Amino acid sequence: MAAPVAIHLEFGGGAELLFNGVKEHHVTLPSQSEPWDMKQLLVWIQRNLLKERPELFVQGDSVRPGILVLINDADWELMGELDYQLQDQDNVVFISTLHGG
Amino acid sequence: MRYSRQLLLPDLSVQGQLNLSKTSVLIIGCGGLGCPLAQYLAAAGIGRLGLLDYDEVELSNLHRQVLHGEENQGQAKALSAANAVRRLNSTVECIPYHLQLSSENALQLIQQYPAAKSSTYIYNVPTRYLVNDACVLSSKPLVSASALRMEGQLTVYNYRGGPCYRCLYPVPPPPETVTNCSDGGVLGVVPGIMGCFQALEVIKIASGQGSSCGQQLVMFDAQDARFRSIKLRPKQTGCAVCGENPSVTKLVDYESFCGSAATDKCRKLNLLSRDQRITVQDYQSIMDKAEPHLLLDVRPLVEVDICHLPFSLNIPLSSLEERKSEHIQLFQERISQLKQQMAGDCRPPVYVICKLGNDSQKAVQVLEKMSGSEVDSITVKDICGGLMAWAKRIDPTFPQY
Numbered sequence: 415m416a417a418p419v420a421i422h423l424e425f426g427g428g429a430e431l432l433f434n435g436v437k438e439h440h441v442t443l444p445s446q447s448e449p450w451d452m453k454q455l456l457v458w459i460q461r462n463l464l465k466e467r468p469e470l471f472v473q474g475d476s477v478r479p480g481i482l483v484l485i486n487d488a489d490w491e492l493m494g495e496l497d498y499q500l501q502d503q504d505n506v507v508f509i510s511t512l513h514g515g
Numbered sequence: 516m517r518y519s520r521q522l523l524l525p526d527l528s529v530q531g532q533l534n535l536s537k538t539s540v541l542i543i544g545c546g547g548l549g550c551p552l553a554q555y556l557a558a559a560g561i562g563r564l565g566l567l568d569y570d571e572v573e574l575s576n577l578h579r580q581v582l583h584g585e586e587n588q589g590q591a592k593a594l595s596a597a598n599a600v601r602r603l604n605s606t607v608e609c610i611p612y613h614l615q616l617s618s619e620n621a622l623q624l625i626q627q628y629p630a631a632k633s634s635t636y637i638y639n640v641p642t643r644y645l646v647n648d649a650c651v652l653s654s655k656p657l658v659s660a661s662a663l664r665m666e667g668q669l670t671v672y673n674y675r676g677g678p679c680y681r682c683l684y685p686v687p688p689p690p691e692t693v694t695n696c697s698d699g700g701v702l703g704v705v706p707g708i709m710g711c712f713q714a715l716e717v718i719k720i721a722s723g724q725g726s727s728c729g730q731q732l733v734m735f736d737a738q739d740a741r742f743r744s745i746k747l748r749p750k751q752t753g754c755a756v757c758g759e760n761p762s763v764t765k766l767v768d769y770e771s772f773c774g775s776a777a778t779d780k781c782r783k784l785n786l787l788s789r790d791q792r793i794t795v796q797d798y799q800s801i802m803d804k805a806e807p808h809l810l811l812d813v814r815p816l817v818e819v820d821i822c823h824l825p826f827s828l829n830i831p832l833s834s835l836e837e838r839k840s841e842h843i844q845l846f847q848e849r850i851s852q853l854k855q856q857m858a859g860d861c862r863p864p865v866y867v868i869c870k871l872g873n874d875s876q877k878a879v880q881v882l883e884k885m886s887g888s889e890v891d892s893i894t895v896k897d898i899c900g901g902l903m904a905w906a907k908r909i910d911p912t913f914p915q916y
Contacts, residue, residue, distance in 0.1 A: 426734065427666055428699070466836065470692050480688025482732070484745050489683075489732075491748035507745075509734065511684065513640060513693050514663035515548040515706050 419443045419450050419502050423459070427510035429481060432471050433463055443500070452483070453496040455506070471508075482509045518560050531722030532560060538721035539628040541565035543616060543646060545596040547579035547706030548660050548713060554582060555714035556607075557600045561721065563608040564600060565628060568592040569615035575916060579703030616642060618766035621649040628655070640687050641769035647672060647680035648766055651757045658716050658726070660709040663699050667709035667735035670728060670747070671716055673757065677729035681763075682751040687773040705737050786876040793896050795904045798866060807856050808864040809849050813878040818870060822914040824902070832874045835881045838889065847890045854891065865895045870916075872901040 423439040430437045443450050443458060453475055460468055470478065476496060477483055483490040484507040485498055500506075521527050527535075538561055542549045545568040553564055570592050572583045582599040583592065593611035600609050614620065625646075643659075650657040656674035660667060673679045712733070716726045732745040756763040793801075801808060812819060812827040819829045828849055834842040853863040865882065869875040875897035882895045898905075906913035 426736070427668065428663065469689075478689065478692065479686035480684060480692055482683065487743070488746045489748045492746065509668075510692070511688070512661040512663040512666060512668050513643070514699065514701055515544065515546055515661050515709070 415445055415447055416449045417502075418445045419500050419504075421455075421500060421503065422505045423463075424505070424507040425509075426507065427512050429471070429508045429510040432465065432467065434465055439463065450500040451496065452485075452490065452494075452498045452500070452506075455500060456496075477508065480511050482511065483507070484509065521559065526724055527718075527722055531724065534722045535560050535718065536562045539563040539565070540717055540721070541567065541625060541628045543567050543642070545580070545582070545592040546570075546576065547662060547701065547703065548710035550580045550582040550596065551707050551710035552713045552717070553596055553600050554603065555711060556717060557604045557609075559714070559718055560604065561607055561717075563610070563628075565610045565612060565624070566593045566596045566600070567612040567614065567616060567624070568596070569613065579701065579706050581703075581707065616645060618645060618768065621645055621766055622653060625649045625655060626653050640690075640693055641773040643680060644687065644772060645766065645769045648756050648763055651679050651681075652765070656720060656726075656729075658713050658720070658728075660706075660713045662706035662709045663701055665702055665705060665737040667705055667712075667737070669709055669712050669716070669733040669735075670731065671720070671726045674720070674726060674729040676750060678747060678750045679754060679757045681756050682749075682754045682758075683747060685751075685755065690774050702737060705735070708735060708737075783871075784873040784876055787879055787897060791879060791896050792876075792899050793866065794899050795909050798868075798898050798905075799909050801866070806864075807853055808866055809853055811846075811865055811867045811878070811882075813867055813869050813874050818916075821916050822902070824868070824905070824913075827868065832869070832878050832881075835878055835885075838885075843885075843889060850891050850893060862892050862894045865893045866898055867895060868898045868905075869901045871903055872897065872899050875901060 420440070420442045423441055425433050425437055433439070443455070456472055456475065456477065460472060464471055471481070472478060485493045486505050490498060518532055522529060522532055540556060540561055540563070542553050542564060545553065545566050549568070553566060556564060568591070572587045572590050572592055572595055574588060577583060577585065580592070582596045587595040591611070591613040593613045597609045597611040600607060612624070616624070647657060650673050657672040657680070659672055659680070660669040671677070716728055720726050730747045730749060732747055734743045734745065750757060752759050755761060810824060810827040812823055812829045813832040813835065814829070815831050816829065823829065828846070830842045830846060850863060854861070857863055867875040867878045867882070879895050879897045882893065886893045886895065902913065903915055906915045
């Protein structure tokens with residue numbers, strides 16, 4: 415069994431509006447047989463945090479186009495994207511690209 | 516010695532200043548970001564500035580588009596910005612372009628800026644892809660920033676082997692997920708800060724110091740007064756425009772690629788049939804005849820505080836969608852009162868209004884689902900074009916925001 419994982423989630427660029435406007439969430443992912451990866455985290459967020467309109471956040475098993483995912487201040491593309499295995503105290507940011515000025 | 520204070524900086528020095536004076540920059544968009552960007556580049560002694568914008572100056576621009584003044588309302592933004600820049604520094608060659616950038620004119624325009632520095636800010640998604648591709652195809656760096664509400668973002672694309680916009684966003688976002696300033700609002704100083712930031716990066720690139728934002732996303736959170744720098748993915752070998760086997764080798768149709776229009780103007784939804792909608796003129800005659808009805812304003816409270824019609828009941832669209840019990844109860848009470856007043860008619864009319872007539876249509880759809888089950892049966896219609904149509908056609912004293 416993998417131990418529970420405490421992580422820090424952040425939403426920005428408007429993505430926070432899907433989560434009642436709350437930008438920062440400290441969450442603990444429960445203990446499970448497999449280690450937690452990003453793919454499972456997205457499912458967990460949908461079930462536990464997302465208030466409405468999941469299509470504005472996820473598409474298929476990944477995030478929708480236009481949302482950038484950062485793991486510990488780096489583009490998740492550098493970290494293995496959906497396969498990245500979450501570590502205790504990781505910081506995961508979901509940022510919607512802005513289109514204004 | 517106009518530039519003496521910056522010449523003293525070893526980071527710039529005489530050579531850097533000379534490089535600056537030989538640099539041409541095309542600024543795409545003379546709004547909240549483009550204004551401070553143009554202002555600081557001109558003040559610093561850039562050689563040539565192209566100022567491009569298809570739009571005219573409006574009163575609601577002035578809180579952030581600080582090169583334009585009250586007397587410039589109705590003028591082309593490109594011209595107004597060019598005049599302001601010339602007043603500031605007459606040695607800068609300044610070329611206004613009052614036109615919309617398109618697949619037809621973009622390459623030709625961007626290639627006229629041979630010193631290879633295109634600095635831009637772009638509102639809408641199709642124009643972002645258009646400018647990105649044009650910059651990749653003509654090998655220019657793209658200093659790109661955006662600002663909305665209380666946040667800003669900045670990245671330099673296609674710079675020193677770094678990623679382009681498509682490397683990061685190969686697929687455009689669904690149009691309904693994109694919010695612009697006239698929908699989402701923006702605090703003027705936020706694009707001001709981001710535009711100044713763009714000017715800084717352009718000056719660093721142009722003078723020869725180089726930018727460190729080539730594979731970085733800088734995020735600014737105005738609420739927490741915090742800047743963060745994020746390391747981005749490198750240039751993607753599979754990128755459609757800058758990769759090893761590009762499929763985009765000339766400019767394409769970006770509006771159809773993105774499924775949205777290349778202006779920052781609001782999209783118009785068409786969710787309802789004609790008999791579910793009335794015009795502002797229809798609603799005026801309903802008011803004039805004092806026909807019993809309920810006017811439901813579904814805008815967020817912050818907008819209702821700016822202006823509203825008398826006698827309207829405010830329940831934001833989000834509360835309807837979430838079926839907030841206190842709001843549904845309030846709505847039901849008003850329907851019951853109306854029914855008593857109308858004695859006999861069992862489907863009292865409800866007219867839904869919002870700013871532009873998009874949310875009101877969504878609200879009509881929600882209310883039709885609720886009608887006869889969660890609340891008493893009602894006849895519900897939206898008012899086409901919303902309060903802005905009311906201000907334009909019925910009551911010119913009603914604030915347009």
